[in-house]
Amino acid sequence: MTALLALHVVVLLALPTFVVGAINRTKALWSGRRGQPLAQLAFDVVRLLRKRAVYSRGTTPVFRLTPWLGLATALAAGLLVPVLGSTAPISFPFDFVAFAYVWGLGRVALILGALDTGSAFEGMGASREATFAALLEPAFFLVAGAMCLLTNKRSFSAVLELRPTGAIDGAAWVASVVALFIVVQVESARMPVDDPTTHLELTMVHEVMVLDHSGPDLAALQAGAAIKLTVGLSLVAALVNPVVGHATPLATAAVNVMLTLALAIAVGTVESLVARLAMRAVPRYVVAGVVAGGIALLATTFGAGGTG
Amino acid sequence: MSAARLLLVPLDAAPELTVTEWRIALERLLRDDDGRVVTLFGTPNDERITITAVVEQGGSELRALRTVVERDVGYHALTPEFPALHCFERELHEQHGVRIAGHPWLKPVRFEVTGSKGRDAYPFYEIEGKEVHEVAVGPIHAGVIEPGSFRFMCLGERVHHLEIHLGYQHRGVEKLLLARDPRSLAPLVETIAGDTSIAHTWAYAAAIEALAGMAVPHEIDAARGAMLELERIAMHLAGLAGLAADVGFLQGASSYGRLRTTAINTSMRLCGSRFGRGAIRPGGSGTTLGAGPDLAEATNGAFTSTDLLRNLKLLSDDVAIIDDRFSSARTVQHRLRGVGAVPSALAREIGLVGLAARASGVPCDLRTRAGGVYEHHPIEACVEPDGDCWARARIRIAEIRRSLAWLSSVADAHPRWEAARPRIGALAPRQLVVAMTEGWRGEVVHALETDGGGGLARYKVQDPSFRNWLGLALAVRENEISDFPICNKSFDLSYCGSDL
Numbered sequence: 001m002t003a004l005l006a007l008h009v010v011v012l013l014a015l016p017t018f019v020v021g022a023i024n025r026t027k028a029l030w031s032g033r034r035g036q037p038l039a040q041l042a043f044d045v046v047r048l049l050r051k052r053a054v055y056s057r058g059t060t061p062v063f064r065l066t067p068w069l070g071l072a073t074a075l076a077a078g079l080l081v082p083v084l085g086s087t088a089p090i091s092f093p094f095d096f097v098a099f100a101y102v103w104g105l106g107r108v109a110l111i112l113g114a115l116d117t118g119s120a121f122e123g124m125g126a127s128r129e130a131t132f133a134a135l136l137e138p139a140f141f142l143v144a145g146a147m148c149l150l151t152n153k154r155s156f157s158a159v160l161e162l163r164p165t166g167a168i169d170g171a172a173w174v175a176s177v178v179a180l181f182i183v184v185q186v187e188s189a190r191m192p193v194d195d196p197t198t199h200l201e202l203t204m205v206h207e208v209m210v211l212d213h214s215g216p217d218l219a220a221l222q223a224g225a226a227i228k229l230t231v232g233l234s235l236v237a238a239l240v241n242p243v244v245g246h247a248t249p250l251a252t253a254a255v256n257v258m259l260t261l262a263l264a265i266a267v268g269t270v271e272s273l274v275a276r277l278a279m280r281a282v283p284r285y286v287v288a289g290v291v292a293g294g295i296a297l298l299a300t301t302f303g304a305g306g307t308g
Numbered sequence: 309m310s311a312a313r314l315l316l317v318p319l320d321a322a323p324e325l326t327v328t329e330w331r332i333a334l335e336r337l338l339r340d341d342d343g344r345v346v347t348l349f350g351t352p353n354d355e356r357i358t359i360t361a362v363v364e365q366g367g368s369e370l371r372a373l374r375t376v377v378e379r380d381v382g383y384h385a386l387t388p389e390f391p392a393l394h395c396f397e398r399e400l401h402e403q404h405g406v407r408i409a410g411h412p413w414l415k416p417v418r419f420e421v422t423g424s425k426g427r428d429a430y431p432f433y434e435i436e437g438k439e440v441h442e443v444a445v446g447p448i449h450a451g452v453i454e455p456g457s458f459r460f461m462c463l464g465e466r467v468h469h470l471e472i473h474l475g476y477q478h479r480g481v482e483k484l485l486l487a488r489d490p491r492s493l494a495p496l497v498e499t500i501a502g503d504t505s506i507a508h509t510w511a512y513a514a515a516i517e518a519l520a521g522m523a524v525p526h527e528i529d530a531a532r533g534a535m536l537e538l539e540r541i542a543m544h545l546a547g548l549a550g551l552a553a554d555v556g557f558l559q560g561a562s563s564y565g566r567l568r569t570t571a572i573n574t575s576m577r578l579c580g581s582r583f584g585r586g587a588i589r590p591g592g593s594g595t596t597l598g599a600g601p602d603l604a605e606a607t608n609g610a611f612t613s614t615d616l617l618r619n620l621k622l623l624s625d626d627v628a629i630i631d632d633r634f635s636s637a638r639t640v641q642h643r644l645r646g647v648g649a650v651p652s653a654l655a656r657e658i659g660l661v662g663l664a665a666r667a668s669g670v671p672c673d674l675r676t677r678a679g680g681v682y683e684h685h686p687i688e689a690c691v692e693p694d695g696d697c698w699a700r701a702r703i704r705i706a707e708i709r710r711s712l713a714w715l716s717s718v719a720d721a722h723p724r725w726e727a728a729r730p731r732i733g734a735l736a737p738r739q740l741v742v743a744m745t746e747g748w749r750g751e752v753v754h755a756l757e758t759d760g761g762g763g764l765a766r767y768k769v770q771d772p773s774f775r776n777w778l779g780l781a782l783a784v785r786e787n788e789i790s791d792f793p794i795c796n797k798s799f800d801l802s803y804c805g806s807d808l
Contacts, residue, residue, distance in 0.1 A: 199451045201450060202443070202445065272558045274637070276555055276556035278788070279788050
């Protein structure tokens with residue numbers, strides 16, 4: 001168990017680099033380039049850690065604190081999720097509520113840091129982030145509720161063992177996977193919701209909020225974002241992992257890491273083949289996640305009616 | 309007839325109208341005879357300023373109307389009646405201090421008189437309200453692009469008004485052009501707007517040739533036309549790559565960008581410069597096709613018309629593939645359709661030119677009514693009706709195809725080009741010459757006046773960007789502020805060409 005716990009922490013710290021690397025490599029291959037090294041993010045973080053941060057005179061200590069708060073919440077949330085498929089280091093009844101709001105705290109930190117700069121760009125980014133997040137929250141809880149009802153369990157690791165056995169919980173399972181994938185796309189600011197590679201401040205959501213950060217603070221933000229993305233993808237992986245409950249924890253872990261990387265390649269492929277959504281269309285896309293969550297919950301209710 | 313559009317007027321024979329006659333004549337031409345102003349500029353003469361308006365009538369005939377005003381007396385603005393003249397009258401006021409009564413918006417064009425202090429203290433438009441906020445972008449931007457300041461007045465995410473503030477690239481081009489021998493200005497003209505070198509230099513060369521009474525051989529005319537189309541193809545590819553990148557369409561961004569390299573490398577093989585520098589000289593040409601004497605060694609063997617045709621074939625094959633991907637991607641259409649629309653009537657009213665005008669259904673393309681190489685190898689204007697970002701992308705796609713086909717037919721008909729630098733005689737004294745070419749953004753206008761000794765008295769340079777910036781400002785109104793970058797890229801206007 002201790003070994004598994006240690007492995008969880010190692011994966012939580014090491015995997016994000018390769019998830020981001022896999023996405024970037026996929027995009028490079030789609031556009032006919034060779035692409036950057038798979039561990040480029042780690043190189044960037046090390047480079048930034050060796051630099052000095054620059055602070056505008058207009059900022060307050062909030063601006064210095066928030067990147068680290070963001071990193072801390074990303075790591076903490078990572079301990080609540082069964083990144084390795086079966087069990088999470090910290091697990092208690094309704095831990096997914098804690099998970100959602102630890103992520104929420106990280107977002108609040110980011111928004112406050114952005115507003116602290118007083119820049120019009122960052123203010124716009126913060127306003128967009130807050131809007132999308134508010135729309136997104138129901139999606140996560142609808143899915144979590146549906147899974148609790150279906151499995152009759154209450155903790156993250158347990159409800160993720162939900163696997164379809166019939167038509168109704170099959171529908172709920174598919175809808176949950178879709179909803180969770182959209183949640184991850186929005187939460188980690190990926191296409192088609194946000195474009196992590198754009199240089200255009202006016203179109204940015206997440207990227208514009210980190211524009212004024214530099215040095216170690218920027219490293220913390222980049223690492224935090226990558227960890228958040230990895231945790232999100234591993235959550236989806238755990239839900240689709242076919243060997244959960246049927247294999248040794250180590251084998252489950254190996255499959256889950258592979259699935260997480262496969263999802264990263266899927267994210268990279270989506271980003272290569274579609275253009276980004278117009279800002280006005282993003283709320284509709286987010287609401288699609290909510291609808292999928294709603295379908296999951298509805299299916300559950302019908303299922304309960306049918307069997308009971 | 310030349311391949312560049314030309315107007316040559318002996319100044320002593322040209323009637324000098326009184327201000328009232330000038331106004332009436334101009335109003336009649338613009339209102340009743342379907343005319344449009346090509347350029348309007350002042351020539352200082354102590355306290356008096358000669359104003360020249362060049363009008364294109366019925367899409368063909370060029371006419372110059374001249375009057376003289378006292379600087380302090382000036383005249384009553386024509387802008388309220390003809391909004392397309394707003395930029396010319398603002399420039400006239402700024403450059404020569406001519407009083408222009410009743411002009412609604414005498415904002416300096418490039419702050420060349422008042423200097424940067426006036427620029428920084430300039431009172432922008434303001435709107436007030438609870439949900440109103442202002443976003444200032446620039447003058448220094450992210451990435452390696454030119455400086456320009458954009459101030460958005462927004463209601464939430466929606467842009468109510470955009471005020472564009474330029475002049476940061478002002479280098480005093482028109483003054484510099486008067487400082488040297490008018491026959492050796494080509495290197496300077498090539499740098500007026502670095503992405504439109506060919507169009508500007510061709511207009512300059514045509515003007516000098518007209519003043520010197522020279523005619524250029526067919527071969528050189530064809531080579532100039534070919535270089536102009538190569539410039540158009542390269543810049544349209546760059547524009548499409550930029551649009552694709554700005555909407556996050558990865559394949560378009562990388563493929564169009566890669567193909568542009570083929571186009572500019574072809575320019576390099578023809579004239580030694582990827583950006584067409586040195587390709588055009590007054591009376592002559594710096595382009596070589598076939599077994600050329602000098603360039604052949606410098607570039608590892610001669611670049612023959614077979615090579616040129618092979619490059620063109622390669623371009624058209626690959627462009628067709630990525631055009632298909634770009635046009636059929638629903639997400640790309642979703643981002644570009646209906647965004648940044650300039651209706652046809654508005655485009656005419658504010659005097660848009662070139663690509664932006666054609667995307668709004670205004671069929672203005674100088675190549676369709678010029679002589680020379682265009683007489684033997686006619687080219688049709690591409691027009692799209694909708695005036696949105698999608699239309700401006702579609703125009704680029706269509707024009708790349710048409711230019712490639714046109715280039716192939718010219719390369720077939722003229723397989724050998726030779727560089728030539730003939731001596732140019734003295735320029736005719738007391739002349740006004742206006743030369744226009746259709747650059748990739750639109751019409752490039754150069755107007756030159758010679759003095760009694762055959763030297764230059766005035767050199768007026770006009771890049772199409774000068775007229776089209778207002779189009780961008782109006783296009784983004786009531787759009788989302790996050791769509792500004794794609795509107796901007798779809799116009800792709802020049803800062804230095806406008807700032808001079």
